[in-house]
Amino acid sequence: MPCRAGDPSGAPDARGPHHHSHRRLQRRHLLRDYSADIYCEGETITRIERAIDPRGVAPGTEVIDAGGKYVFPGFIDPHVHIYLPFMGTFAADDYESASKAALAGGTTTLIEMICPGPQDEPLAAFELWKSKAERLAAVDYTFHMSVVRFEEAVQGQFREIVGAGVASFKVFLAYKGALNLSDGDLFAAMKLAKDLGVVVTAHCENADAIDALQRALLLAGQTGPEWHGPSRPPTLEADGVHHLCTFAELLGTHVYIVHTSCDAAVREALAARYRGVNVWVESVIPHFVLDETYAERPEFEGAKYVMSPPLRGAANQAVLWNGVKSREISTIATDHAPFRFKDQKQMGTDAFTKIPNGIPSVQERVDLVHTYGVCAGRFGLQTMVDACSTQAARLFGLYPKKGTIQVGSDADLVVYDPAFRGTFSLKDSHSKVDYNAYEGWERRGRASIVTVRGQVQVRDGKFVGTIGRGQFLRREPTHF
Numbered sequence: 001m002p003c004r005a006g007d008p009s010g011a012p013d014a015r016g017p018h019h020h021s022h023r024r025l026q027r028r029h030l031l032r033d034y035s036a037d038i039y040c041e042g043e044t045i046t047r048i049e050r051a052i053d054p055r056g057v058a059p060g061t062e063v064i065d066a067g068g069k070y071v072f073p074g075f076i077d078p079h080v081h082i083y084l085p086f087m088g089t090f091a092a093d094d095y096e097s098a099s100k101a102a103l104a105g106g107t108t109t110l111i112e113m114i115c116p117g118p119q120d121e122p123l124a125a126f127e128l129w130k131s132k133a134e135r136l137a138a139v140d141y142t143f144h145m146s147v148v149r150f151e152e153a154v155q156g157q158f159r160e161i162v163g164a165g166v167a168s169f170k171v172f173l174a175y176k177g178a179l180n181l182s183d184g185d186l187f188a189a190m191k192l193a194k195d196l197g198v199v200v201t202a203h204c205e206n207a208d209a210i211d212a213l214q215r216a217l218l219l220a221g222q223t224g225p226e227w228h229g230p231s232r233p234p235t236l237e238a239d240g241v242h243h244l245c246t247f248a249e250l251l252g253t254h255v256y257i258v259h260t261s262c263d264a265a266v267r268e269a270l271a272a273r274y275r276g277v278n279v280w281v282e283s284v285i286p287h288f289v290l291d292e293t294y295a296e297r298p299e300f301e302g303a304k305y306v307m308s309p310p311l312r313g314a315a316n317q318a319v320l321w322n323g324v325k326s327r328e329i330s331t332i333a334t335d336h337a338p339f340r341f342k343d344q345k346q347m348g349t350d351a352f353t354k355i356p357n358g359i360p361s362v363q364e365r366v367d368l369v370h371t372y373g374v375c376a377g378r379f380g381l382q383t384m385v386d387a388c389s390t391q392a393a394r395l396f397g398l399y400p401k402k403g404t405i406q407v408g409s410d411a412d413l414v415v416y417d418p419a420f421r422g423t424f425s426l427k428d429s430h431s432k433v434d435y436n437a438y439e440g441w442e443r444r445g446r447a448s449i450v451t452v453r454g455q456v457q458v459r460d461g462k463f464v465g466t467i468g469r470g471q472f473l474r475r476e477p478t479h480f
Ligand code: URP
Pocket: 081, 203, 259, 306, 307, 308, 309, 335, 337, 357, 358, 359
């Protein structure tokens, strides 16, 4: 049986929305592998039993035979950018393309960052971002609300946004002059988050030091994409994590470090956790499988691989994989931030500081984790599901509606074929970018059938869903 390395329970044939056979039941952490029939009525899972008698189900019920496949809860990507005005341009996707990409990769829920500019009104930004999703989403979605300004006049707006169901903030310690907050505003925003029970997600890199390093590099004529990494070394990310965690320690605010890329930053987060800080770590798939040499590729191709924090030395990858295995890294997200190579990445031909940051990965994430995590023997399927679905649901107030297969949960299911063999390629991509960062790489496994609230959205890996069916997920604060 393929792809069982690291998963000694060997239960590759959990059965899908309806059908037979029992193997064995195994507990690991709180998760289990087992074979069963899953019955969905309307949008909800209503029965999970060893064998449901087909004579007892409603006429017209579709039976999906998941024999030989896995059935996973719909995957959740807790860090994506879809509508994103950034670095002088706009990210290339909309909710239609991003939903199709997500679903083709088994992801049924997206959490998008609302990233307004420092002049924008927060409430207007929230409405704008919601309007971008409303008619085009085929996945369910919610948002993290970025706090890029926090003077007294706008503070009430953040309370209103939380009241409207957005129970997480985003702060940037990076992007000087564009998105980063002063320490005074950061402290005050984190205080409000604590009062409201809202978790603060944070991009941790020291903005001022990066600015100084960038200026020095450009002055020395070091303008190519290969200099993006040296302008933002691991120590500045670790410094950002330390800084955020210091405020969290003083205030009791719960914090979630996004796209943690390197050993030094992971260590800072864990050191804070051992001091008692409520801190969780996210890492994103590009940092697990791509290293800094990609950004050094000639002919400006390195620009495809410019993201922040930058791709790191290869030694960091084992730290991330092992951090997931030990569950010290809670989630594997993408930081999907799509910019075309031919015209958008090219904005930085004369200075790496003008290359729009981001590596689109929303379609590839789960298959990359399966291929290079599970099949490579780094960890088992339960860990993959926990890191790619369950933990995001738990941390961001979506559990047990999302992130699990339970009676009463939304019928977001992925029938996953571990025997599928192929390659990652632009020709299969739904994202509106003109390159695939993983072009030609080996791919083991794919989402064969994907349902969102009981409706099939992907069949045989192809999108068959309904644009606009995605729902905004209201979330209550849980981080008190
Ligand atoms: O390179 C990245 N990460 N682009 C998107 C913006 C951000 O920092 O998350």
